[in-house]
Amino acid sequence: MSEEKKISKQATSSSNKDDSGTMYKKRDKIYPRETKGVFSRLRNIAMLALLGIYYGLAWLQWDSHQAILFDLPARKFYIFDLIFWPQDFFLLTLLLIVAAYSLFFFTALAGRLWCGYACPQTVWTEIFLWFERKIEGSRQQQIKLDKQPISTAKLTRKISKHVVWLIFSLWTGFTFVGYFTPIRELTTEFITWNLGPWETFWIFFYGFATYGNAGWLREQVCIYMCPYARFQSAMFDKDTLLVAYDEERGDPRGARKKGVDPASIGKGDCIDCKLCVQVCPTGIDIRDGLQYQCIGCAACIDVCDEVMDKVGYPRGLVRYTTDHAIHHEASPILRPRVIIYAAILLLLLAAMAYAIVSRNPVGLDIIRDRNTLYNETPMGLVENVYTLKVVNMTDHKQTYELSVSGLPESKLLGDYKNMQVASGEVGSFVVRLQVDPIVLKRPSTAVEFHLQSTSQTDLAVTETGKFLGPLVQ
Amino acid sequence: MTTDTENSSEENLPTIQKVISILWPSFVMAAFATIFFFTVFSPSELALIKGWTDVSNLAGYTIGFFLFWLLTALSCALTCFFRKPCTPKYYKNTDELDDAEE
Structure with missing residues (x-):
């Protein structure tokens, strides 16, 4: 100094x-x-x-x-x-x-x-x-x-x-x-x-x-x-x-x-x-x-x-x-x-x-519907609603398809097919997931969401979300 | 001894260096804070929480940056202020020191 x-x-x-x-x-x-x-x-x-x-x-x-x-x-x-x-x-x-x-x-x-x-x-x-x-x-x-x-x-x-x-x-x-x-x-x-x-x-x-x-x-x-x-x-x-x-x-x-x-x-x-x-x-x-x-x-x-x-x-x-x-x-x-x-x-x-x-040029955010924990359908199924934010970081428009695993015999409804997102954009899609309450062992079950591009096989992402159901006796 | 001489040189800093030592480090830190903060939070989404719908992202970044700068500048200014020597005896000592140096 x-x-x-x-x-x-x-x-x-x-x-x-x-x-x-x-x-x-x-x-x-x-x-x-x-x-x-x-x-x-x-x-x-x-x-x-x-x-x-x-x-x-x-x-x-x-x-x-x-x-x-x-x-x-x-x-x-x-x-x-x-x-x-x-x-x-x-x-x-x-x-x-x-x-x-x-x-x-x-x-x-x-x-x-x-x-x-x-x-x-x-x-x-x-x-x-x-x-x-x-x-x-x-x-x-x-x-x-x-x-x-x-x-x-x-x-x-x-x-x-x-x-x-x-x-x-x-x-x-x-x-x-x-x-x-x-x-x-x-x-x-x-x-x-x-x-x-x-x-x-x-x-x-x-x-x-x-x-x-x-x-x-x-x-x-x-x-x-x-x-x-x-x-x-x-x-x-x-x-x-x-x-x-x-x-x-x-x-x-x-x-x-x-x-x-x-x-x-x-x-x-x-x-x-x-x-x-x-x-x-x-x-x-x-x-x-x-x-x-x-x-x-x-x-x-x-x-x-x-x-x-x-x-x-x-x-x-x-x-x-x-x-x-x-x-x-x-x-x-x-x-x-x-x-x-x-x-x-x-x-x-x-x-x-x-x-x-x-x-990974594809991003997936799973947001559970905040207003209700779950719905029960007239058929007696338990339903959760999710908003999916899909980010397309590639330089082309992409079409994605969603599938879930972790819940046996679950059923997807809503925009889970033909999910189109332009290059550099974030797409927002609402999907509903229904399942028979018999398969639910806990009030909260982890579910894996797989997002797959329909045109590019290597373009995929898996994120984990929660499925909420009634308390099991 | 050494701190005394250092302090005496600090008192004799050029004005420009005094101004810069408040405005410049605070500017750099405000820039960092703005980057970190707004990477996590989008300004327009933050504004929505308050119910303001007409706040654009660019406005949010700008206002956020200047608020950060104001805070960091205040903090720098306080640091400089509290670094000022408080004992009158101190000045006598440095005068003697300066004389001895010459």
Whole structure:
């Protein structure tokens, strides 16, 4: 704890002393400088791919429904061919555990890949920064603009930036709601100005959250809100890939004339240009060592490589490396931690795949008539009435037939034949079960209800219900 | 000793961190509570028990989520409130500590 505090103190104090002419105060706005290089390109590709998936997937149709639809009003989730019901809830729990283990595995292996390339906070902050650069210009221009007194030119730029941000945020919110209410219906409702009050509310709520998180909070989300940033150190070891500054090679830092051999003036390779601090989206100095604010975006690697090229030193003063590698020790990729995480992850994935494949796509709920315990027919038989809820989780319409066992010579009446249920629907059927009271040994007898599809032999389910009768003398 | 220094740093937390420590954990927990609760109970069926027929599921989820959030946020706020140090002596101690550090 105290070490962490020291590190963060160092980080803030070093970013305070920025050479760009601005004295950074604590928690002042960070203006990340744009970078060009291998990792920026990778980050941009990841950003475009992920945004494309988010905004595009909502529009994809699959069979007769939206490919991905979390139909909350009807309480079922469509994911391509699969339909999930409230009773599949344990799968969601399993999915969360799988997600957690993937995070452990990738963190142990490659550090904060998630934070730097895939986290929605990073992705949306990047696109918001892009808008900001298009409207307000480069880092220097933005700093200059913010220092200017209010003028029409400044106001125009600021207002247009926020308008663009807000429109983009509302589109994000609209897409978000489009995963819960079919997005095509939502679009029609929007065009005819007929959006439901709750849909409208959630579009604005999610839009506002996007605008606030990506436009205003940015790195503060990573620093103050993200639990992963706080506990990731538990998954790190000395062989975890991280972004690090090669202190041995770089120090002592300092300016020098071009073409001077750094060794001859007692200096390292770091020319102390502080560009690595300017590009950092969380405003830290990577040269202070591993800090929990570092999201591993590798912007400092790109900019430092550019500088190294310019001054004619080899690249990689700041690079992806491991703690062991940077201290010239062996740094194996495969180690017990990684192997164990991988094994558990594979096991969980297999369990999940099995659970999904082996789901019984037909569900049966037996509800006994609550008003009467039993009836007696004029013929002297005892009768129980049941309401059957039949869930069809297949992607076709099904016809079922019901049979019972456990009661000798019992007779079924009502809708027990030709029970038709459409795909993804719940059918409700009333059946009556009659039996001669002579066979009843107890007031309550267990009865097995077998439901069988008429077209698919392997589509069947058996549930136990109760048959109530008179007290036996 | 250690608790004193920790508390003193807690007092100096940035405002944004104070606000977030109430609104954010409560938001996450409210989301979990909403998922768990409404997986078991359908909002429109719950509303029927009360005799309200015009409550849609979406309305139920929304109102349920915000009620959960209100409760969890209140609980977080109370936790933060009760974590405030109560003895005036405490402040003297931390001043000395801070001086010593510098």
